[in-house]
Structure formats: structure tokens, C-alpha cells
Amino acid sequence: MNVEQIIKTGKKIPLESRTIIHFMLVNNKINESISNALKPFDVSLQQFNVLRILKGQNGKPANLSTLNERMVTKMSNTTRLVDKLILKGFVDRIICPSNRRKVEINLTAVGQKELAKMxxxxxxxxxxxxxxxxxxxxxxxxxxxxxx
Amino acid sequence: MNVEQIIKTGKKIPLESRTIIHFMLVNNKINESISNALKPFDVSLQQFNVLRILKGQNGKPANLSTLNERMVTKMSNTTRLVDKLILKGFVDRIICPSNRRKVEINLTAVGQKELAKMxxxxxxxxxxxxxxxxxxxxxxxxxxxxxx
DNA sequence: GGTATACATTTGTATATACAATTGTTGTAA
DNA sequence: TTACAACAATTGTATATACAAATGTATACC
Known part of the structure; x- marks a missing residue:
């Protein structure tokens, strides 16, 4: 992967800038590979990440702030991310009985099965x-x- | 930057996965720093990138496909990216006289001055x-x- | 007990990005 | 010269993300 070639520039880039740009190029490539791989499952990288966190809970439910805390890329809107997973039947969400401000999010059986494939x-x-x-x-x- | 600590997991992650996750964490950090730094100028990283490409043209105008080719992160919609730069007065766009399908995009004086600061x-x-x-x-x- | 404060999530809104379809233009071959 | 394909950019639409304000609930203090 040659930076200058990819961004089609003639002049040489200072080492610091070059490293940052190089970093971003690799990042793009990784993201593309991963989201392509996840496309058949109809989930984004973020959504996959949430499912993985839930699995790590071993059946113990997670609430939104826990998810947010553990996500690789923290998002400003985990509610709607979870909404989408619910729509797909991968997780369910109930109001936490002990503290009604919180929610309890769990992997469904379908979610577990799909996550294994993912x-x-x-x-x-x-x-x-x-x-x-x-x-x-x-x-x-x-x-x-x-x-x- | 300790991966396990940041994503708050107890178990150790396989080296391959860990590297990818680590990569993403660093990427988030870099992006945050950069977009914070650019915020006062009211441009996104992508927009800054376009300005930088235009500067690299040394006054020679660029058309959309050239921009796209040279951008670090290729976007599906460079038209609207340029729209925003026009709105800010940093670039202008005219229809290419020799081939009316193309456009010619140029840095304005304001754009040049702001880019230097950025x-x-x-x-x-x-x-x-x-x-x-x-x-x-x-x-x-x-x-x-x-x-x- | 009543009121203020902090908490956890949700909702509204603006902006960003992805993808496909469309528009307008040029080049080409019958 | 007309019809068709290729090209370059734009537009429409759906989805994603960011940020702030709002909702509903629990806690603490007087």
C-alpha cells in the first residue's frame, strides 16, 4: 500500500502527516472488509459490537450505559442502535424491574445463533x-x- | 492505551482481534483530535482534505472525479461536499468550458487564507x-x- | 412529605454518508 | 444525421451519526 500512489500526489509528504494518512487509508480498508463481511447478516460493525458485548455478559442483561461504556466506538445514540437489533429479532429490551430508569437488554436465541455465524x-x-x-x-x- | 481496560472486558482477546480493535480505538482518538482541531474553522476532515488537494493543484482547477481520486477517504458524494465549501466561500465551481459535463473547482482567496491557518x-x-x-x-x- | 438534583434513556433535529437513479453532455458508429 | 453508449456530475432517498433538549424515575435534603 503506497500512500503517494493511492492519493495520487507527486510531492513527498512529511513523515508525521504521512503516518496519519497511512493510518486512515488502512482504517478505510479494514472497515470496508469488515462491513462487507457483515453485510449478509444485515448488521453494521457497531451492531455486531453490541451483540458481542451482550454475549460477553453470559446471560446477564446489560443496560444502555454499560453497552456504551464497552463499545469500541462510543456512540451518541445507543438507543436507536438497539432499536435496530430489536427489529431484527437479535435482542430484546425490557425495563429494569429494580430501577425503572434503566433497561435490560438481552441476546435472543436467534441473536445468539446469528452472532455465532457472524x-x-x-x-x-x-x-x-x-x-x-x-x-x-x-x-x-x-x-x-x-x-x- | 490498554485495550481491555478501555472496552472494559475481563477476558483476554486473541491477538488478531485485539490488533483490529486496538487499531479502531487509535483511529477514534485520532479522528476526535483532528475534528476538534478543525471545529473552529467549521470544516470536516473530508472538507479539509478537499481544500488541501485543491492547494496541491497550484491554481490549476480540479474536477470532481479528480478530487474523488485523490481523497484519502473516497466518498460517494463529493458534489455535496463541495457545495458546503462553496457555501463557506472557500472554493468556487464553474462549468468546464472545454467539456460541459465537467466542473472546475478552485480555491478562493478566502479559502487559501483559511487553509493556511488550518x-x-x-x-x-x-x-x-x-x-x-x-x-x-x-x-x-x-x-x-x-x-x- | 415536598422539592430539588442527579440519573438513564429517549426523542427531536440537523448533518453526514451511501447507494441508486437521473440529467445533461460528448463521442462514435451505422 | 441519428441513435446509442460512455461519461461526469447531480439529485432523491434511505440510513447513520452527533448533539441537545426532553421525559420519566430515583435519591437526598430540608
């Missing part, structure tokens, strides 16, 4: 995205990311 | 984003990004 697909996509990168380099990347 | 701000933001990262590590990052 996760398998995601594993493949991750492998394909990272196929040219060694374990050692992955560690290296994680260490570098720590410095941001 | 660029100065962006330089600072980049420095601040990358302040903990050495030149050598930047090279390393760029090399790793090449493998995506």
Missing part, C-alpha cells in the same frame, strides 16, 4: 486482513498503538 | 498525536501499514 465470518476476515503480518509484527503493532 | 493547526495536532512516537517508530509504523 463471529466465524469475522475470524476469517481478520485472518485475511492480517495475513501478511507475523505474530511478532502484531505484537509490535500493539506496542506502537499503546503510544498513541 | 494547516498550521493540523501540524500541531499531528505533533501532539504522535508526541510519544520516535522517528524510527514512525518509519516502523509505515512499514507495518504497508503490509495491510
Amino acid at each position: 463471529s466465524a465470518t469475522m475470524k476469517k476476515v481478520e485472518k485475511s486482513i492480517l495475513k501478511k503480518i507475523s505474530k511478532q509484527e502484531l505484537e509490535q503493532l500493539n506496542n506502537l498503538f499503546n503510544k498513541f | 494547516s498550521a493547526t493540523m501540524k500541531k495536532v499531528e505533533k501532539s498525536i504522535l508526541k510519544k512516537i520516535s522517528k524510527q517508530e514512525l518509519e516502523q509504523l509505515n512499514n507495518l501499514f504497508n503490509k495491510f
